[in-house]
Amino acid sequence: MVDADQTFVIVGGGLAGAKAAETLRAEGFSGRVILICDERDHPYERPPLSKGYLLGKEQRESVFVHEPAWYAQNDIELHLGQTVVAIDRAAKTVHYGDDGTHVRYDKLLLATGAEPRRLDIPGTDLAGVHHLRRLAHAERLKNVLTHLGRDNGHLVVAGAGWIGLEVAAAAREYGAEVTVVEPSPTPLHGVLGPELGQLFAELHREHGVRFHFGARLTEIVGQDGMVLAARTDDGEEHPCHDVLAAIGAAPRVALAESAGLELADRALGGGIVVDEHLRTSDPDIHAAGDVAAFPHELFGTRMRVEHWANALNGGPAAARSMLGRDVVYDRVPYFFSDQYDLGMEYSGWAPPGSYDQVVIRGDAGKREFIAFWVKEGRVLAGMNVNVWDVTDPIQRLIRTRAQVDTEALADPHVPLADLLP
Template structure:
């Protein structure tokens, strides 16, 4: 046991914060652990909010990281529904909205991200939604189920992961969906045109209508309620509700006001140990901008796996362990009957070739993004068990024979000679 007279404070009631608290106890820290969340809910995971929880296939209890009694059993002090409003680095205190001051010996900022607003006329109308919190998902599900089949569509602004997942959920509930996206295809900035076309076809087969190359210019209303969306190219789209799914920005206000260094790409600048410019303050999850090896830029990863892994890594670093956080970016998505897993990062312009393995028409395949024969990223659609091998190819960083990569009879593990994981050579989100 160690740390009896120390206090560790965690700000953030999501997966990263909850897993950090869990790790502190697992590693033998017996001091005071305080977890602060600005929602009244205990820490929960966010992926179900746009998937099974939104459709009603998963119950409320399934989204929470721990059962309610776990926090008391492990002596985790919860301050819920009470936002942290300031960090006093000189006094080593966190001030809450009600004036409470909490001392800390080490502080973890796991404040996450906040949905970006549309910033157009009409967004104050009832029926304009964002999706980041449990209450958002509850409200949106009520809208989708109360008038399913009424012929008034949900208009989704943005064809990113959240937009597509909500589109799939809404269609499964019988709601018509129209997606407005400025890019030429879904997820163009992440997957490029090759996979964007596959996803567009998947959704069109289920009845989703896309309008590419344009944005919402205004939300129109009637009696204070959403009635439609006017796009920049002059379309008038009827709507019963609008979802803003145009990305999220890191919640860095606390860090900024405390004078911590921020990364040019957004987020709190941290080193490989997830330590900020203040040696007693750490950051994890969506808000942390981790340095890429070799002096590269600090970039953020806004996905579940990063929260799952960076929270525990930050906790161990707070305890003084030698930590070098450098994982291959990974995320997953479920849309209709398609399960997708993506590793690495290869936006358009970073790769020169996409290689497919399997049956693209049947949507049972792997895809690899290559630059000069080196695998930058890989995606599986309805193919299980491939992620470790894909990440091995990315970490290996040596050219791979594209023909062997496309050959379903050639084991992926045989295409890399790396005896052990190496630092990820790819840029990160």
Template sequence: MVGSDGMDGAHRTFVIIGGGLAGAKAAQTLREEGFAGRVIIIGDEHEHPYERPPLSKGYLIGKAAKDSVYVHEPSWYISHRVELHLGQQAVHIDRAEREVRLGDGTRVPYDALLLATGAEPHRLPIPGARGLAGVHHLRRLAHADHLRAVLTDRTRERDPLVVAGAGWIGLEVAAAARELGAPVVVVEPEPTPLHRVLGPELGEVFTGLHREHGVEFRFGRRLADITGRDGQVAGVVTDDGEQIPARAVLAAIGVRPRTALAEAAGLELAADTGGVVVDAALRTSDPHIYAAGDVAAFPAPGTGRLRVEHWANALNSGPAAARAMLGREVTYDRVPYFFSDQYDAGLEYSGWAPHGSYDRVVFRGDVGKRAFLAFWLSPEGRVLAGLNMNVWDVTGPVQDLIRSGRPVDPDALADPATELTAL
């Protein structure tokens, strides 16, 4: 393959800021597409690029080895001539000179630049959240290592892990903690888990799943204070005054895109979703700069603009951006996709239907046995999103229904005898 300038690009330099899945997959695609120029990845961690889902699943509980989370073996970067600047912070983008300045003063020139800077966890804005040891976030390998040590600590085995937030990360860590034998209390301001993402109908399903495994919930509440003893977390106080002992606190209240570099460089940002505004080819307001993964806010038919923080988006948008950087025709229009494993429940979710955006939820299968599909329908009967729990090989048909945008018969949708492909 050749670049848009009719050459193999041997004289060009493509720089990727971000050492995660999106950046690593972009580098891989550049080489697979025949790009012969320099490929440089700048990552602020000392680790080689790795995938994040295992951090709240297999790696956290010790079932997945550290080597298994890396996107590529370290030797891959050498053999494919991908230059790594690990443990280096990109501190400035000079768009006029097309240079990236690193924290140590190094200037890295680029012909095309990919921002794959990801996201960072929100911090708890309460007393004790910053001054005490034992307040955790889960975004990096080191975070998972520290949290596993806490969960396996038998000196405080009666004290629970207190999880602030019942989103995907909060629930997955709760499941991991229970598997490791640690008690768990989840404090969530909404009336059910995942309320804003899945709505109350599915939220009740997850409530039952976790309560069966011993997780305690405090719905409609927030943490007001984290108390300590000898500099270490000792407990929490909720906003209604309840005091709960705690071995540690996990802040799982969402993330924000890492846009500081883009903002300082004057790139257009999305006011509604956050993130860096990109077009369908993942190109930013600067034609030489692209964005992929958690930080990219891309156009989505029917929903305006989306910013998706899930693994599949990083997996697919990094390669799409790489092809666009090479001058290929690219339209990034994938249906958002997410997967999760909690206890004996495996699930996949496709689409986008936050609470308040849909008219009804249609179930197919046995909800009580947690072997079912759920579909979120618009007032016109269009499938906005679908979730399959312990039912497999249906993601393709579910996503086809979402893409089609056509109304479906709710009764036929609920009937397991009706093939999804026939709807």
């Protein structure tokens, strides 16, 4: 029974944590809500960091989840710039800050997110080596791209995933020279497979990006603390002024691990193991957002999703679960990207090897189409490129698991709704 004497603590000041706090109040919880964040900025959303804000098209204030005054107005105790150092599950206390401040909890939510993976090579201590995860990273990178564009400078991007490609696009819009180094044969290989990955390679090449596939960085060469070049394992050297490491993110599980919570296999993405209600192996501790590895019955696997929609929906779901509501978290994964004049949305989950064909509806050459990843006539995932207002029927096709006529699926004249059972 939840009452005003209870204290709910949220660790992590990203979108998942902020939306969880909002939901607790919206659902009528009148006890203490404490939100602890190791960043000094108020909770913010991350997509603008590699999109609108990085490009200078959105103001800094636009990235924040709530106005700063919202937290006091809703009686949310916000502790910024404070790192949680330990969880005592027996005493049900959270310890944070340099002075060992502790607070008791009745329910605890871990929304600690993920952190960028680091390049384990010589030269990463040079001033021109960057990561992009936090607002401070985006502010610094924005200044770097401005100067590179003005001075005809050269950026090397390690990794052709979403962050790498979005920053490459931003750098070209600023006027910088860009080379992307990627060990796979196409961009986004692990997400889209070779069929659609090639489309993104062509898009970026048209805008002047150079790709170096089948290679990894082995060293960043510098002088007087500044970057001069990036070397790869096949003997190539790329002169450059700055390097962006965009080789993925790792879930921040150290706090959960030290508390003895069950963790997912790192080889399968890692994260904190939660059940369908987003409860960890301790029933009084929940997890949500990038760090949570949840079971998904629809796809028959445990998954960890590092995208905006998962934080947006997972935080509120965890909050309701903490309140004792009967919540089952089984959202179809969704994310979006904007690169140059290409906008896309992706729903579902279809890693290479899980599908037997890719069905294209529309004109891929004009980059106005929907791609469907299909196995045995069932849609596993769909990506709409410069085609809008189709996410709902795509997700319904995925969720129903219905077998579809692939010729009709490829025909733009057949409404997607007509393919639903």
